[in-house]
Amino acid sequence: MDEKAVEIGNLSKSYGERKALDDVSFSIDKGEIVGFLGANGAGKSTTMNILTGFIPPDSGTVRICGIDMLENPIEAKRKIGYLPETPPLYDDRTVLEYLSFAYDLKRCKGNKRERIAECMESVGLCGVKNRLIKNLSKGYRQRVALAQAVINKPDVLILDEPTVGLDPVQIMEIRELIRQIGKDSTVILSTHILQETEAVCSRIIIIGDGRIKADDTMENLKIGTDGR
Numbered sequence: 001m002d003e004k005a006v007e008i009g010n011l012s013k014s015y016g017e018r019k020a021l022d023d024v025s026f027s028i029d030k031g032e033i034v035g036f037l038g039a040n041g042a043g044k045s046t047t048m049n050i051l052t053g054f055i056p057p058d059s060g061t062v063r064i065c066g067i068d069m070l071e072n073p074i075e076a077k078r079k080i081g082y083l084p085e086t087p088p089l090y091d092d093r094t095v096l097e098y099l100s101f102a103y104d105l106k107r108c109k110g111n112k113r114e115r116i117a118e119c120m121e122s123v124g125l126c127g128v129k130n131r132l133i134k135n136l137s138k139g140y141r142q143r144v145a146l147a148q149a150v151i152n153k154p155d156v157l158i159l160d161e162p163t164v165g166l167d168p169v170q171i172m173e174i175r176e177l178i179r180q181i182g183k184d185s186t187v188i189l190s191t192h193i194l195q196e197t198e199a200v201c202s203r204i205i206i207i208g209d210g211r212i213k214a215d216d217t218m219e220n221l222k223i224g225t226d227g228r
Contacts, residue, residue, distance in 0.1 A: 003066045005030045005156050005186035006051070011060035013046050020046040021057070022210040030065075030155070033182040035197025035218075036190040038207040044190045045085075047207065048160055051188075052082050065155050078106075081154030081185070085161040087145030091134035095125055095144055098133060102148040119147045123177055139170035146174070150181060157185045163196060175199050 006028040013021040021043050028034050038044045049055045051062055053073045062069035067076040090098055099116045108115060120126050123143045128136060133144060142162065149157060159178065163171045178187060178200050189201060197204050197218070204221055206214040214221065 003030070004028060004063070005032070005065060006188070007061070007063040008047075008051065009061040011047070011050060011057045011062070013050065013055075013057050020210050021050075021060075024060070024207070024210070024212055026205055026212060026215055028156075028186060028188065030186055031182075032203060033178070033187040033189065033201050035201035035204040036188055036207065037192070037194065037197050037204050039192055042192075042207045043210040044192070044207060045160070046210075048158060048188075048190050052080055052158060053077050078152070079155045081149040081152060081157040083145050083149040083157075083159045083162055085164060087142070087148075089133050089141060089145060092132065094130050094132055095120070095136075095147075096129045098144060099147055099151060102151050106152040108152045115151065115153075119151050122150070122180070123147045124173075137170075138165055139167070139173065142166060142170070142174060143177070146177060146181075150185070154185055156188070157181060158188045158190070160190045161192070162189065163191075163193075 004027045008027070009025050011021050011024040024043070024047060036044055036047070050057050053069050053076065056070065064076040064079045067079065069076040093101065096116065099119060103112055103116060120129055123146050125143055125147060128140055133141060136144065162178065163174050166174060178189065181187060189197060191197060201218060203217050204214070205212060
């Protein structure tokens with residue numbers, strides 16, 4: 001059997017008396033672009049935070065490319081690229097300086113100059129590489145954040161609301177970048193916007209009240225919706 005890119009088994013997490021996740025399980029094959037869809041408060045952020053190793057679950061397992069996140073978090077995190085909803089950008093640095101910092105922070109291997117240049121080319125940043133991040137538009141700032149997320153050539157790329165606050169043209173540009181990145185990485189797109197998943201994902205996992213409500217291809221889910 002082929003190794004899964006992501007395996008989540010029986011995850012549960014509570015904050016005080018509120019149960020954020022209740023026995024959540026799913027797996028994602030290598031090369032898939034999967035939408036993780038749910039309303040605010042449905043459990044998306046908690047799942048993503050556990051998946052990326054930021055917080056531990058109360059119970060359950062997380063495996064990234066076969067590596068247990070709880071038993072070997074450093075190696076598991078090396079497989080991940082993460083774009084949070086509010087990207088950790090440093091406004092007083094140029095694009096080039098920031099990506100150099102991200103490269104070192106993630107302890108990437110190989111030729112640093114070539115990898116940074118490759119990243120900037122892939123997300124369309126070459127023309128602004130010497131500009132301060134604080135002087136960039138929202139769309140370009142999001143490109144910088146996306147570049148740092150993929151600079152370590154992750155096997156699994158996790159995107160949390162990647163187009164929030166962008167104008168329609170910028171949204172289309174970021175969606176196209178996600179499609180291109182999906183050719184080399186498994187992508188999980190966490191969002192509350194159905195159109196977002198329809199635009200770039202072949203499969204959708206729907207979460208609500210801390211439980212998985214549906215997990216199917218976009219085509220089958222559309223058929224189900226039309227048939228109601």
